[in-house]
Amino acid sequence: MRALEPQLNFIESFHSYVSLFGRSLRASFAYRASTVTSLVTAVFMYAIPMLVWRQVYAQNPNLGISKAKMFPYLLLAGCVNYAMGMSVEFRIGQRIRQGLIATDLLKPVDFQIAQGIQALSDGLFNGALGMVFFFCGYLVLGKDILPASLFSFGLFLVSFLLAFLIQYFVCFVFVQGAFYTYSGYGIFAARGALQQTFSGMIAPLTFYPPFLKAAGEWLPFRHIIYTPVSIYMGWAQGAEALDLILQQLAWMTGLYLLGKFLMIKSLKQLEVQGG
Amino acid sequence: MDSALQVEKLSKSYKRRVRQPGLLGAAKSLFSSQTEELQAVKNISFSIKRGERVGLIGENGAGKSTTLKMLTGIIVPTGGTLEVLGRVPWQERRQLALNIGVVFGQRPQLLWDIPVRETFRLLKTMYRIPDDVYQVTYTEAVKRLSLEPLLATPVRQLSLGQRMRCDLAAALLHAPAVVFLDEPTIGLDLSVKEQVREYITDIQEKFGITLLITTHDLKDITETCDRLLLLDKGSLLFDGSIKAFEQKYASDRRIVAEVRKPVEAEERATLEKEIIKLGGTLKEAEGHKIVVEHREEGAAPALTQLLLSRLQVVDLNLEKTDIETIVTRIYRQPVGKD
Ligand SMILES: Nc1ncnc2c1ncn2[C@@H]1O[C@H](COP(=O)(O)OP(=O)(O)OP(=O)(O)O)[C@@H](O)[C@H]1O
Ligand SMILES: [Mg+2]
Numbered sequence: 001m002r003a004l005e006p007q008l009n010f011i012e013s014f015h016s017y018v019s020l021f022g023r024s025l026r027a028s029f030a031y032r033a034s035t036v037t038s039l040v041t042a043v044f045m046y047a048i049p050m051l052v053w054r055q056v057y058a059q060n061p062n063l064g065i066s067k068a069k070m071f072p073y074l075l076l077a078g079c080v081n082y083a084m085g086m087s088v089e090f091r092i093g094q095r096i097r098q099g100l101i102a103t104d105l106l107k108p109v110d111f112q113i114a115q116g117i118q119a120l121s122d123g124l125f126n127g128a129l130g131m132v133f134f135f136c137g138y139l140v141l142g143k144d145i146l147p148a149s150l151f152s153f154g155l156f157l158v159s160f161l162l163a164f165l166i167q168y169f170v171c172f173v174f175v176q177g178a179f180y181t182y183s184g185y186g187i188f189a190a191r192g193a194l195q196q197t198f199s200g201m202i203a204p205l206t207f208y209p210p211f212l213k214a215a216g217e218w219l220p221f222r223h224i225i226y227t228p229v230s231i232y233m234g235w236a237q238g239a240e241a242l243d244l245i246l247q248q249l250a251w252m253t254g255l256y257l258l259g260k261f262l263m264i265k266s267l268k269q270l271e272v273q274g275g
Numbered sequence: 276m277d278s279a280l281q282v283e284k285l286s287k288s289y290k291r292r293v294r295q296p297g298l299l300g301a302a303k304s305l306f307s308s309q310t311e312e313l314q315a316v317k318n319i320s321f322s323i324k325r326g327e328r329v330g331l332i333g334e335n336g337a338g339k340s341t342t343l344k345m346l347t348g349i350i351v352p353t354g355g356t357l358e359v360l361g362r363v364p365w366q367e368r369r370q371l372a373l374n375i376g377v378v379f380g381q382r383p384q385l386l387w388d389i390p391v392r393e394t395f396r397l398l399k400t401m402y403r404i405p406d407d408v409y410q411v412t413y414t415e416a417v418k419r420l421s422l423e424p425l426l427a428t429p430v431r432q433l434s435l436g437q438r439m440r441c442d443l444a445a446a447l448l449h450a451p452a453v454v455f456l457d458e459p460t461i462g463l464d465l466s467v468k469e470q471v472r473e474y475i476t477d478i479q480e481k482f483g484i485t486l487l488i489t490t491h492d493l494k495d496i497t498e499t500c501d502r503l504l505l506l507d508k509g510s511l512l513f514d515g516s517i518k519a520f521e522q523k524y525a526s527d528r529r530i531v532a533e534v535r536k537p538v539e540a541e542e543r544a545t546l547e548k549e550i551i552k553l554g555g556t557l558k559e560a561e562g563h564k565i566v567v568e569h570r571e572e573g574a575a576p577a578l579t580q581l582l583l584s585r586l587q588v589v590d591l592n593l594e595k596t597d598i599e600t601i602v603t604r605i606y607r608q609p610v611g612k613d
Contacts, residue, residue, distance in 0.1 A: 001407075001408065001411065001450070001481060001482055002482060002483065003450050003451060003452040003482040003483055003484050003485075004374070004402075004404070004405075004408065004449060004450050004451065004452065005360065005373075005374045005452050006373055006374070006402075006403050007370070007373075008369060008370045008373060012403055015400055016400055016401045019396075019397055019400040019401065020397065020401075023389055023393060023394075023397050026389050026393070027389055098382075099382060100382055100383070101349075102344070102349050102379060102382065103379075103382060103383070103384050105348070105349045105368060105372075106347060106349065106368075106372050106375075106377050106384075107372055107401065108369055108370070108372040108373040108401060108402065109369070109401060110369065267351075267365075268351050269351075270349070270350060271289055271350060272344055272349050272350055
């Protein structure tokens with residue numbers, strides 16, 4: 001028998017990714033225990049803005065958005081945010097620091113895509129838990145939490161998918177810093193802070209002071225939560241919704257390419273740690 | 276295409292941030308970009324033909340792993356050129372990954388959370404291993420490395436030695452044209468080491484794999500390789516067959532004799548002259564012990580005969596410096612010289 005020397009080819013690489021996805025799902029399941037703890041944390045995290053807003057409405061019921069819209073918004077934002085949970089920075093940061101990145105780079109698959117598949121499997125897992133939140137919310141808030149229309153829901157699904165990809169590519173761009181600092185924590189914190197502020201998780205962006213709102217316009221974070229939820233709620237409809245989706249598409253493509261480009265630069269200077 | 280690896284004046288230097296000691300120093304180094312350069316690999320050249328089995332040795336920090344990292348494409352050289360299977364590793368890393376097998380002994384190669392068997396299935400898809408090849412490599416690995424009881428276990432629950440065996444099996448599963456093994460027997464017990472060496476040799480022969488292996492256990496090399504590269508502080512000190520290595524460095528073969536009565540002074544002088552004539556030197560003749568050293572391979576019979584005819588020999592031993600001793604001696608030298 002002769003040793004093998006196959007050529008890379010697209011279709012067969014695709015098989016690898018499908019196969020990889022199956023294995024990633026199993027790996028996500030392997031961490032059930034930690035998922036449950038993070039779920040408990042999340043409940044607390046989302047409960048607090050809700051409590052604050054309840055107090056605000058108690059003092060002044062005439063805000064720009066009615067209470068009947070605000071609470072579904074917050075809940076949906078929480079669910080979407082939860083589904084976006086992916087440990088991209090943490091995972092890649094750790095692999096760089098421990099030199100395990102070598103293993104990944106020695107596989108005949110694209111690093112950005114392979115890590116994305118891991119993120120996707122995390123996302124599906126967290127998304128399923130997000131659905132649990134949603135049903136709990138439905139029990140409390142009733143039909144206020146349902147989509148504005150079937151059409152809005154359809155557009156929401158598209159927008160949600162794009163939001164997920166944007167989230168991943170944002171993380172991927174940020175994590176490039178770990179190739180230089182050899183740690184994922186600072187990056188995680190920085191991205192987290194920006195995202196908390198500009199994604200619309202704690203309040204609809206219409207409530208923001210003008211300068212923050214303007215800054216948010218120039219950042220991709222609002223497309224991760226605010227855009228899909230506005231479409232779901234029917235705040236953005238028809239042409240406006242399509243325009244938002246196109247913006248998402250543009251951000252996604254740009255961030256994907258930026259990540260790819262930065263990765264090439266990072267690898268040029270990477271000094272794989274450990275003998 | 277005859278050569279599998281082609282390395283020309285290859286160099287790698289690492290930049291390190293200079294850190295001053297203490298808290299103040301740490302604060303200072305946050306702002307200064309003072310760096311020092313460390314040349315890990317200096318200007319090395321060699322080429323390896325397809326199907327060759329080569330051992331790369333050198334003391335800790337000699338640059339072995341750095342060389343392997345460059346050859347596999349995960350770091351970029353700072354000087355020189357290199358080609359593996361006609362490709363520049365760091366430029367065509369992903370394509371090359373399909374054609375090589377790698378074990379970095381100290382790091383796990385397998386997916387951490389899923390059972391070993393699942394990883395193997397995944398690798399079969401990823402590397403597009405045809406069924407007939409998989410049949411051979413998989414069965415062979417399971418049999419030779421006793422993997423059967425490990426297959427259902429998640430990788431993170433394996434012991435170091437168990438994990439290493441699985442890693443090795445994974446690296447050879449796709450019968451790659453070139454295999455790089457960085458300390459593949461680290462942390463293994465003696466009988467498993469033997470198992471591993473036999474398995475490597477076996478698969479290498481079956482598929483005509485090109486093998487480059489680094490190790491601190493010279494037995495790995497004497498049992499699986501024909502050729503030796505010796506790195507010394509980043510420079511290539513020796514490149515040749517293991518036999519040539521022994522001839523070059525094993526300066527001394529020794530004949531150690533125990534005699535009934537000590538040698539007298541004048542007797543000693545004449546004996547010494549005769550020994551020199553036969554190509555040896557009298558190293559020691561104190562009390563009952565006589566030590567003769569010689570370089571020439573064929574000198575032993577004549578020298579032994581001489582001793583037997585002149586002295587009342589009680590016991591006789593022929594010693595050759597083994598490769599371990601040679602290598603230890605080379606490592607101890609202050610700067611790499613012949
Ligand atoms: N990432 C890095 N950054 C800075 N210096 C490094 C790095 N990796 C290795 N070095 C240095 O380069 C030199 C060569 O290291 P290398 O790991 O190649 O040695 P080695 O021959 O594999 O040693 P060992 O037998 O201990 O594994 C060492 O002096 C080491 O300190
Ligand atoms: Mg090493």
